[in-house]
Amino acid sequence: MMEFETRAIHEGQAPDSVTGSVIVPIYMTSTYEQEAIGQHKGYEYSRTGNPTRTALEKALAAIESGKYGLAFASGVAATTTVLSLLKSGDNIIAGDDIYGGTYRLLERVVKNWGIETTYASVDDLTSFEKAIQPNTKLIWIETPTNPLLKIVDIKILSEIARRHNLILVVDNTFASPYFQRPLELGADIVVHSTTKYLGGHSDIIGGGVVTSNEELYQQLKFYQNAIGAVPSPLDSYLVLRGIKTLAVRMREHEKNALFLAQFLENHPKVDRIYYPGLPSHAQYHLAKQQMYGFGGMISLELKGGFAAVEEFVARLKLFFLAESLGGVESLVCYPAKMTHGSIPEEERLRRGIKNNLIRLSVGIENQKDLQEDLENALG
Ligand SMILES: *Cc1c(COP(=O)(O)O)cnc(C)c1O
Numbered sequence: 001m002m003e004f005e006t007r008a009i010h011e012g013q014a015p016d017s018v019t020g021s022v023i024v025p026i027y028m029t030s031t032y033e034q035e036a037i038g039q040h041k042g043y044e045y046s047r048t049g050n051p052t053r054t055a056l057e058k059a060l061a062a063i064e065s066g067k068y069g070l071a072f073a074s075g076v077a078a079t080t081t082v083l084s085l086l087k088s089g090d091n092i093i094a095g096d097d098i099y100g101g102t103y104r105l106l107e108r109v110v111k112n113w114g115i116e117t118t119y120a121s122v123d124d125l126t127s128f129e130k131a132i133q134p135n136t137k138l139i140w141i142e143t144p145t146n147p148l149l150k151i152v153d154i155k156i157l158s159e160i161a162r163r164h165n166l167i168l169v170v171d172n173t174f175a176s177p178y179f180q181r182p183l184e185l186g187a188d189i190v191v192h193s194t195t196k197y198l199g200g201h202s203d204i205i206g207g208g209v210v211t212s213n214e215e216l217y218q219q220l221k222f223y224q225n226a227i228g229a230v231p232s233p234l235d236s237y238l239v240l241r242g243i244k245t246l247a248v249r250m251r252e253h254e255k256n257a258l259f260l261a262q263f264l265e266n267h268p269k270v271d272r273i274y275y276p277g278l279p280s281h282a283q284y285h286l287a288k289q290q291m292y293g294f295g296g297m298i299s300l301e302l303k304g305g306f307a308a309v310e311e312f313v314a315r316l317k318l319f320f321l322a323e324s325l326g327g328v329e330s331l332v333c334y335p336a337k338m339t340h341g342s343i344p345e346e347e348r349l350r351r352g353i354k355n356n357l358i359r360l361s362v363g364i365e366n367q368k369d370l371q372e373d374l375e376n377a378l379g
């Protein structure tokens with residue numbers, strides 16, 4: 001098999017057979033002429049399939065070391081489609097440190113379909129096994145978690161899932177497939193918000209699903225078409241373009257994040273820092289073992305509570321205050337009111353997302369400029 005960088009640029013992206021175009025064209029068409037009734041070239045209608053999307057789906061599979069990829073209109077659309085594998089009366093076990101929008105989907109949408117979610121502590125994986133009920137069908141986790149950047153042992157969870165015949169889903173958005181490939185560690189399905197690192201330029205909303213299990217793929221492909229939350233050809237093209245430079249961007253994101261994490265760790269105004277690439281991180285060794293790198297996300301707690309947070313955020317110039325992550329530009333986010341605002345306060349605090357917690361998505365600007373911006377804001 002070719003190496004990661006090569007797969008990202010070549011898989012599913014051979015030159016166009018008609019014109020020789022080196023870049024996969026943006027096929028802006030809703031439908032396809034059929035030669036005769038029941039006879040076509042593999043495409044009938046663009047919700048079902050579109051050649052630009054097919055190229056993206058093959059690339060997604062290739063960079064996740066999977067066999068089959070599916071692209072969606074958003075990460076949440078990808079999540080919704082995966083959760084459609086379940087039926088009324090089924091149970092899900094989810095990690096207790098997950099994306100706020102996934103929590104909202106589980107509690108306010110999927111619950112209404114008669115599917116209950118039990119939350120297990122990612123700090124103690126035996127809690128997952130203890131939570132398993134006769135009707136449990138699926139385990140859903142993120143790692144590194146959002147926003148506390150805890151590392152969950154995918155291999156151990158995949159063994160638990162296999163023993164109990166459960167589907168293990170890993171949301172791999174934070175690490176990106178350049179730094180972590182859950183299918184290699186035994187996960188059944190990988191989910192992405194391609195809005196983040198894969199797109200990489202904060203210009204689209206998209207999602208992806210990868211699996212190597214043929215049976216799951218056939219079901220997911222059916223639901224992709226039946227539910228219809230598919231990306232446009234233009235969005236598919238933009239994610240495909242992002243994937244080509246994923247490796248070089250991730251190396252820069254990580255280099256900058258490590259540099260800033262070291263700086264912040266020693267700063268007197270910082271109470272606590274969360275970055276899996278620091279030896280002081282509680283799961284540094286696990287991160288080293290299961291990941292190929294530590295990524296570009298940092299979380300920190302400021303001394304002085306919410307007032308300090310407000311001042312810090314207001315003084316930043318390069319780090320834009322915004323939701324999202326994974327773009328080339330640096331962003332700062334206040335999880336309590338932004339990404340995790342949909343979680344009730346009591347529940348949020350129980351999960352360790354304090355009122356002085358800040359999340360940074362470290363971009364690929366010059367690291368000295370980023371450091372100076374943080375230093376001024378902390379000042
Ligand atoms: C952003 C995000 C999602 C949701 O993706 P959208 O593209 O916003 O729908 C899911 N999981 C994680 C970890 C995310 O960061």
